[in-house]
Amino acid sequence: MERILSFIKRPSTLVSIGLIAVMALLPVLNISIPGILPGPTWSPGSLQLLALAMLIGSMALSYHLLLGVAGLLSFGHALYLAMGSYGLGILLRETNLQLLPAMVIVFAIALLAAFLLGFVSLQVTGIAFAMVTLAFAQAGSVLIRRNSQFTNGEEGLPLNIANVPDFLVGVFNTRNLYWVALIVMVLCFLAAAWVERSRAGHVVAAIRENELRVRVLGIKPLQPKLIAVTAAGVMAAVVGMVYLVLQSGTSPENISADLTLTILVIIVLGGVGSRWGAMIGGMVYVLLEQRLTAFARSPEIKELPEFLAIPLSEPLFILGTIFILVVLFLPGGFAGLGRRIVSGRKAKLKELS
Numbered sequence: 001m002e003r004i005l006s007f008i009k010r011p012s013t014l015v016s017i018g019l020i021a022v023m024a025l026l027p028v029l030n031i032s033i034p035g036i037l038p039g040p041t042w043s044p045g046s047l048q049l050l051a052l053a054m055l056i057g058s059m060a061l062s063y064h065l066l067l068g069v070a071g072l073l074s075f076g077h078a079l080y081l082a083m084g085s086y087g088l089g090i091l092l093r094e095t096n097l098q099l100l101p102a103m104v105i106v107f108a109i110a111l112l113a114a115f116l117l118g119f120v121s122l123q124v125t126g127i128a129f130a131m132v133t134l135a136f137a138q139a140g141s142v143l144i145r146r147n148s149q150f151t152n153g154e155e156g157l158p159l160n161i162a163n164v165p166d167f168l169v170g171v172f173n174t175r176n177l178y179w180v181a182l183i184v185m186v187l188c189f190l191a192a193a194w195v196e197r198s199r200a201g202h203v204v205a206a207i208r209e210n211e212l213r214v215r216v217l218g219i220k221p222l223q224p225k226l227i228a229v230t231a232a233g234v235m236a237a238v239v240g241m242v243y244l245v246l247q248s249g250t251s252p253e254n255i256s257a258d259l260t261l262t263i264l265v266i267i268v269l270g271g272v273g274s275r276w277g278a279m280i281g282g283m284v285y286v287l288l289e290q291r292l293t294a295f296a297r298s299p300e301i302k303e304l305p306e307f308l309a310i311p312l313s314e315p316l317f318i319l320g321t322i323f324i325l326v327v328l329f330l331p332g333g334f335a336g337l338g339r340r341i342v343s344g345r346k347a348k349l350k351e352l353s
Helices: 002-008 011-028 044-069 078-094 099-121 127-146 171-197 199-209 211-216 222-247 257-270 275-296 306-312 315-329 333-352
Strands: none
Touching: 011 044, 011 171, 044 171, 044 199, 044 222, 044 257, 044 275, 078 099, 078 127, 078 222, 078 257, 099 127, 099 222, 127 257, 171 199, 171 222, 171 275, 199 211, 199 222, 257 275, 257 315, 257 333, 275 315, 275 333, 306 315
């Protein structure tokens, strides 16, 4: 009990609780942020965008367990997002299961698949591991694109709302989906923290720094690595299930290597090795991508000289430029910037005292 109270009294915990409370209240507040949100915070468009940002932040948290904790570079992590979204979509369409039981079944399937695929992938290390994960994702992509009977092929799989609760269906219930996405993000953050601070998490971190030394101590690296890979896959599958309900469907793009590379970019932007960096980086990336698309199509850009209008009309060009600037001038990403600000304030307080 004392440990729980001491944990709650920590400044970082109090700040986290405060941020969660503010985010939970956004759907009932009338706050407008021009240039970032398409309307007031209570509007369905803004809530949809924020919910998507939180899901991508949750996806980044799952990848944080691979790259930030275990030091494993995966090019196929999107496979588990697709496994969650397509698995739930197919179950809801082909069976009479209600949403929650279907999600439990998909969760169990994702757990088993993440364990088996992780076990096979971890037989190799380094770039070979990345290539094996990419091969699994490409195989899954082929199955989704070619097996139109179950997955609807290139057209994507729409959500069958027959067995979905009414409070999660429709534009007027976007706020409920927003709260679900917030809950998922909080649970993913807590799960990532639990794995990272567990015995397996400490061992994985040691393996990341010096695997040979860990082997000399008599510890086999496979088991702790497998725990991290399995946990990351299951978290991504949960995100995929909520993504299906939020977006009312899923598509083959959600299993492409591009999505995994996007998550990798988010991790670098947020700060490799930081849970807060992964989460905030995912949310910032989604908001930037959405708003830069509108910015690129604005009349102001079209009126610029051609040598400026052409690159600025491409959102990916602007995102790439921002990525380069962050890598060059913000070592450690957003998390590194936050640490430097906090340490600078502490140094000033010490000088004043």
